[in-house]
Structures are given as C-alpha cells and as structure tokens.
Amino acid sequence: MPAVVVIHEPVVGSRPSAEPFRIVPFDEPIVDAMNLGITRGDGIFESVGIRHGYVHEEEAHLTRFANSARILELPAPNADAYREAVRIGYRALGGGIADAYAKYVLTRGIEARESDPFGYAFVDVNPDWSRERTQGIRVVTLDRGYPLNVAQTSPWLLQGAKTLSYAVNRAAIREAARRGADDVVFTTTDGYALEGPTATLILRFGDAFVTPSPDFGVLHGTGQLGAYRWLAALGMRTEYRPVRAEELRQADQMWLVNSQRLAAPIRALDGEDVTIDRAFTDGMNEYLRDRRS
Amino acid sequence: MPAVVVIHEPVVGSRPSAEPFRIVPFDEPIVDAMNLGITRGDGIFESVGIRHGYVHEEEAHLTRFANSARILELPAPNADAYREAVRIGYRALGGGIADAYAKYVLTRGIEARESDPFGYAFVDVNPDWSRERTQGIRVVTLDRGYPLNVAQTSPWLLQGAKTLSYAVNRAAIREAARRGADDVVFTTTDGYALEGPTATLILRFGDAFVTPSPDFGVLHGTGQLGAYRWLAALGMRTEYRPVRAEELRQADQMWLVNSQRLAAPIRALDGEDVTIDRAFTDGMNEYLRDRRS
Numbered sequence: 147m148p149a150v151v152v153i154h155e156p157v158v159g160s161r162p163s164a165e166p167f168r169i170v171p172f173d174e175p176i177v178d179a180m181n182l183g184i185t186r187g188d189g190i191f192e193s194v195g196i197r198h199g200y201v202h203e204e205e206a207h208l209t210r211f212a213n214s215a216r217i218l219e220l221p222a223p224n225a226d227a228y229r230e231a232v233r234i235g236y237r238a239l240g241g242g243i244a245d246a247y248a249k250y251v252l253t254r255g256i257e258a259r260e261s262d263p264f265g266y267a268f269v270d271v272n273p274d275w276s277r278e279r280t281q282g283i284r285v286v287t288l289d290r291g292y293p294l295n296v297a298q299t300s301p302w303l304l305q306g307a308k309t310l311s312y313a314v315n316r317a318a319i320r321e322a323a324r325r326g327a328d329d330v331v332f333t334t335t336d337g338y339a340l341e342g343p344t345a346t347l348i349l350r351f352g353d354a355f356v357t358p359s360p361d362f363g364v365l366h367g368t369g370q371l372g373a374y375r376w377l378a379a380l381g382m383r384t385e386y387r388p389v390r391a392e393e394l395r396q397a398d399q400m401w402l403v404n405s406q407r408l409a410a411p412i413r414a415l416d417g418e419d420v421t422i423d424r425a426f427t428d429g430m431n432e433y434l435r436d437r438r439s
Numbered sequence: 440m441p442a443v444v445v446i447h448e449p450v451v452g453s454r455p456s457a458e459p460f461r462i463v464p465f466d467e468p469i470v471d472a473m474n475l476g477i478t479r480g481d482g483i484f485e486s487v488g489i490r491h492g493y494v495h496e497e498e499a500h501l502t503r504f505a506n507s508a509r510i511l512e513l514p515a516p517n518a519d520a521y522r523e524a525v526r527i528g529y530r531a532l533g534g535g536i537a538d539a540y541a542k543y544v545l546t547r548g549i550e551a552r553e554s555d556p557f558g559y560a561f562v563d564v565n566p567d568w569s570r571e572r573t574q575g576i577r578v579v580t581l582d583r584g585y586p587l588n589v590a591q592t593s594p595w596l597l598q599g600a601k602t603l604s605y606a607v608n609r610a611a612i613r614e615a616a617r618r619g620a621d622d623v624v625f626t627t628t629d630g631y632a633l634e635g636p637t638a639t640l641i642l643r644f645g646d647a648f649v650t651p652s653p654d655f656g657v658l659h660g661t662g663q664l665g666a667y668r669w670l671a672a673l674g675m676r677t678e679y680r681p682v683r684a685e686e687l688r689q690a691d692q693m694w695l696v697n698s699q700r701l702a703a704p705i706r707a708l709d710g711e712d713v714t715i716d717r718a719f720t721d722g723m724n725e726y727l728r729d730r731r732s
Binding site: 149150170172173174175176177178179180181182183184186188189191218219222249251253254256266268271288289290291292293296299300301302303309310311313314315316317318320321339344438 | 441443463465466467468469470471472473475476477478479480481482484502504511512542546549557561582583584586592593594595596597602603605606607608609610611613614628635701703718
C-alpha cells in the first residue's frame with residue numbers, strides 16, 4: 147500500500163512546526179473539498195524515481211518544482227520538507243523496496259479563504275515497466291494547439307510548469323489508446339515536436355542526440371538529464387534545440403524518458419515502424435536505474 | 440461556514456446506497472492524496488447560483504455537467520444525486536440564505552487503482568458582487584494560445600469542457616490584476632474573442648446582442664442563457680456566432696455573465712473606457728437574480 151505523508155512543516159518558508167509530518171494511510175482523506183488543488187488544479191507536482199531508497203535527480207526535481215512554483219506565483223516550496231517527507235514515506239512503505247517512486251504535491255490552499263499553501267508527498271512501489279523498456283512503445287503525434295513560442299508570448303498559459311492541471315495530458319493518452327498506441331508526442335501548430343504528456347523526447351541521428359529545447363515551453367526532463375550524462379560519457383554528442391516534427395520521421399531511434407518508466411524506446415510512430423536498439427536502450431536504462439544523481 | 444456534502448450515492452449510475460449522502464464540515468478532509476481530481480485535475484465541475492433556495496438553470500447546468508463528462512470520457516454523472524446534494528447542503532448552511540452558490544465536483548477516482556469516480560458538492564454564501572454589477576469591471580484581452588476551431592480539430596485539448604484543470608484560468612486573472620484589471624476576455628491566435636476565465640461574453644450593438652458561439656470551444660453560459668431570455672422578452676435580437684476580437688472595440692456595451700456574479704458590465708477594455716448602461720444592467724441583474732429557471 148502506498149504511504150502518504152502530509153507536510154505540517156510549512157510547505158513554504160521554513161518556520162518550525164511541533165508535528166512537522168504525519169503519515170496517513172493512502173485511503174484516508176487529507177484534502178479539503180474547497181482546496182484549490184482539486185477545485186481548480188491550482189498547484190504543482192513532481193514525480194521522482196527511488197532506487198533502493200536513493201532518490202534520483204533529487205536536486206533537479208526540487209529546482210524544477212521551485213520553477214513551477216515561480217511560474218504559478220506560488221511561494222517557493224520548502225525543499226527540506228519535501229526531501230524529508232519522501233524519506234519518511236519510503237521507510238513507511240516497508241523495508242528494502244528496490245523500485246519505488248514518489249510524488250510531491252503543492253497546492254495554493256483553500257479557495258476564497260486566507261490559507262497557507264498545502265503540501266504532501268506519497269510514495270509507492272513503481273509498477274513493472276520492463277515490457278515498455280525492452281519491447282518499446284507505439285506513439286502518435288497529437289497537436290498541442292499552441293505555437294512554439296507560446297511560453298514567451300503568453301506566460302499565463304503556464305507552459306513549462308508542471309501543474310496539477312493535467313486533464314489534457316490524460317485526454318491525449320486516451321486519444322493515443324483509441325489510435326492503438328501507448329503514448330503521445332505533442333506537436334505545435336507551427337510544426338515542431340515538443341514532449342510527451344509525461345515524458346521527454348530524445349532523438350538519435352547517428353552519434354548525435356537531440357531533445358527539444360526547454361526554452362520553448364517543455365519541461366526540462368530529469369530522466370533526459372541522466373540519459374545525456376550517460377551519452378556524454380560514451381562520447382556521443384548531445385544537443386538541445388527546437389526539433390521540427392518532420393525530424394521524427396528522419397531519426398534513427400527515439401525514446402520517451404521519464405522518472406518512473408525511464409527510457410521507453412519508440413517502436414512505432416503514427417503507425418509506421420521505428421527501429422529500436424535493444425542493447426543500447428538496455429545500457430541506457432541500467433545507467434538510469436543505478437545512477438547516483 | 441460552507442457545507443460540504445460527500446455523495447456516497449453512486450455519483451455515476453443509479454444503484455442505491457445505504458448512506459447516500461454525508462454532510463461534513465468544510466474543513467474536514469474528504470479527498471484522498473491519490474485522487475486524480477487533485478493529482479491530475481482530472482474531473483469536472485459546475486457552479487450554480489441559488490436564490491432563496493431556488494437553484495438557477497439547474498437543468499442547463501446538469502446538461503453541461505454531463506457534456507463535460509462526455510468530453511472527458513467519464514461516466515454520466517447521477518443528476519439526481521447532485522440535485523439532492525445541493526439541497527442538503529443548502530439546508531445545512533442554515534435557514535433562509537438569500538444568495539448562495541454551490542459547486543458540483545466529479546473526479547475520475549483514485550490513480551492507478553480500479554476505483555469509482557468520486558463526487559461531492561459544496562454550498563456557501565455568495566459573496567457580495569454589487570460593486571461589480573453596478574460600477575462594472577475592467578477587462579483585458581489575453582491570448583488563449585489556440586485557433587478558433589481547436590475543439591473540432593483537437594478534442595483532446597478539452598476546450599468546451601468545464602474541467603478541474605483551471606490553473607490557466609487562474610493565471611489569466613492574476614495577469615489581469617498585474618495589468619490593473621479585474622477580469623479577462625480570452626482571444627484566439629486567429630483573432631476571435633472567446634469568453635472569460637469564469638464567465639460568458641455578451642456584446643451589444645444597438646438592439647442586437649451577440650455572444651461567441653458555443654460551437655467553438657467556449658462553454659454555453661447558463662447566466663447568458665438567462666440574459667438572452669430577458670433580452671428576447673424585451674424584443675431584442677440575440678445571436679450566437681463567432682465574434683472577431685476587433686468587434687470588442689465596436690460594441691456599444693459588453694458584459695461578462697456567470698452564475699455567481701451574474702452580469703458584470705465591462706467599463707474598460709485594455710485600458711480604454713467602455714460605456715456602461717446602469718439602468719439596463721440593473722434590469723438584467725434583477726431578472727437573473729429572481730428568475731425561476
């Protein structure tokens with residue numbers, strides 16, 4: 147059963163609290179009916195992978211969490227409180243879980259009332275993604291409806307923040323299933339590839355690897371960060387830049403990478419087969435699984 | 440204090456339940472940490488106005504609620520259960536509240552577990568909006584980032600559904616405040632006016648009234664429905680059609696209309712004064728407040 151840790155320690159700022167954390171069963175309600183996290187999806191989250199108790203890319207996640215808070219004009223989250231909540235939750239899961247994950251959540255608090263932001267974390271066993279990692283995933287491209295530069299022109303659209311308002315991301319995955327696929331690469335109205343609903347895109351052209359630039363309204367993937375370190379150590383070239391949608395058809399290989407599923411090779415794009423390199427992908431996933439960063 | 444009613448009566452379908460409803464204090468948690476309503480904004484809502492216990496446009500709200508469920512591929516909500524929850528909540532508020540409002544909420548249930556959708560309603564005293572109704576509101580236009588036909592081309596973007604993923608709507612209102620305004624009219628990338636983050640736009644040109652067509656990814660406003668009935672009874676012409684953004688500068692008068700604030704006349708658009716007709720708007724708001732539909 148997953149473990150839920152409510153953060154009484156202030157989730158923003160750093161005032162001390164008499165009872166900083168409270169472990170609750172996963173099916174004990176902790177969120178008020180009028181919490182803006184539920185009534186408006188008004189808050190932020192992060193998902194982290196945990197290998198034998200070690201939290202992958204913890205600082206990168208906390209940095210991105212703080213960046214999402216800034217975009218939503220929420221106070222900066224108390225990083226120490228989230229670090230500690232995940233450790234408490236992991237211990238509460240029961241000893242020695244090899245593969246776990248955690249989510250951090252921060253909401254704006256209670257609607258129409260002066261209230262502090264509200265935060266919690268939960269930790270659960272990571273499902274088995276070995277089929278996706280080895281056999282690959284079928285992906286479709288879906289229009290995200292926006293032009294590439296929307297994060298620059300229209301920051302109120304919150305592109306580049308990891309918000310609790312993910313209904314569109316969930317609907318895109320249902321649309322993929324309707325088309326016989328497992329996942330999505332979003333594209334822009336002006337013909338660029340962006341990211342998956344819950345993962346970062348990496349393309350391979352020979353010994354060069356490319357991921358869409360996080361300057362243009364995509365999240366800076368923490369799994370992708372790890373993959374780029376592994377690739378750099380192998381002597382490969384890695385690059386961030388805008389990626390045209392038609393490049394998806396020219397790439398030698400492609401992956402969608404995130405903290406829970408790690409690197410899932412793309413084996414079909416819009417119904418067309420794509421080559422996957424099993425040994426190379428296995429190497430990438432072994433690094434991602436065992437990395438200490 | 441607001442009253443919260445958790446719906447144990449199935450929120451979808453119509454199987455009977457031993458304890459169909461449960462009234463809980465507004466600050467008693469009712470939502471699990473892993474409920475998709477909070478972790479993904481994956482659910483829908485409606486807000487209704489309640490005058491002396493009478494729920495305005497209840498059937499139109501329930502129809503729109505069911506339509507939002509359909510767009511999100513949620514099972515059809517149990518309309519009777521929501522009707523009853525609002526009545527129970529209103530009684531629990533304490534007798535004889537003249538102006539109240541309620542929200543219906545339906546979420547997809549618990550993440551990564553087979554679970555039923557989860558529903559509740561809450562009822563609270565409506566704040567006093569008389570200043571906005573009589574003095575008017577200052578509005579700015581903000582780009583919604585999408586072309587007009589996005590609901591047709593890309594239904595996974597969920598335009599036209601009233602989802603719990605409203606972080607963008609909240610961010611737009613913060614952007615308006617930063618520009619010295621009270622509210623927003625969203626526009627499309629191809630130059631059309633849409634709606635406010637929480638209200639429907641009505642424009643007046645002489646004796647003709649126009650509202651952006653709900654065929655193009657805007658919600659069909661229930662307050663606007665009432666206003667159109669009042670206008671028709673006065674012999675005015677009313678119309679639904681796509682509205683060009685430049686028409687906002689040509690209109691004689693404009694309103695943003697919703698269930699809680701009713702008709703708020705627009706007194707400034709992007710910093711330019713707009714005429715408001717106090718007596719006419721008062722008449723519209725008296726009708727909206729006292730209507731029996």
